[in-house]
Amino acid sequence: MSEYASKDAAAALARARELGSTVRNGSKWSVRYQVAYGCAAAVSMLAIGLLSHPYNVAFGIGFWILALTGLSVYAARQPVARRGFTRWNNGLIMAWALLFFAVLFPGITWFRGVEAWWVPGAMLVALPGLIGGYLEARR
């Protein structure tokens, strides 16, 4: 009986691991989500910094709102989110916001239209999404 129980318990644990693996595979959409988030953040930042006024605000902010709406709809339509993704996503948004404003305020004050500021700045604001996608893919 105890041998049977032991095998039964081992089988249950194996099943739990298998189901956990299925959930993690079903959560791979978050790699695309985070990479798209990073790329959209970079494009938006470039538009704000390098296009002339008022097209920079119209295109930069408009594109960002469209991208966020699309990404939110994409995320909401997914059947599963791995454990910890909500917290991870909140961290991604906070990191992006910190970097965005750290690049934006000096940029519009001292570096309007200066590629040497805005191109590295765009790469910087893309980093949370790109690094997040990379780490997510490695899970």
Add this chain to the structure above:
Amino acid sequence: MSDAHSGAQASPGTRSRPGAHPRHGLDEVIHAPVRFSIVATLAAADKAEFAFVRDTVEVSDSVLSRQVATLEKAGYVAVTKGYVGKRPRTWLALTEDGRAAFTAHCRSLRAIAGEDGRGDG
């Protein structure tokens, strides 16, 4: 997976009995095979759609509904209904109590299986 134990063990509130053998640490609500699979699936997720859990656990809608109702009654699963576009969706998630119960249940399973040194299931 069969659900042969579900009827006999659907008694939330009488989950574990004190005793030396690790089997006393098993949670009677979670122990039923289908419910164990549901909880194991949800333990790896923040939330999962009803259809995803149904397909992953390989049960029918009605079986899943019944088992989820038992888990919800025990306070282990939270059910959220909403819409994506015009389509109604049902989301399932483990509660904090459910997560704690599953962790303890897996600890007991590992003790029974002699896997005490391995990672969490």
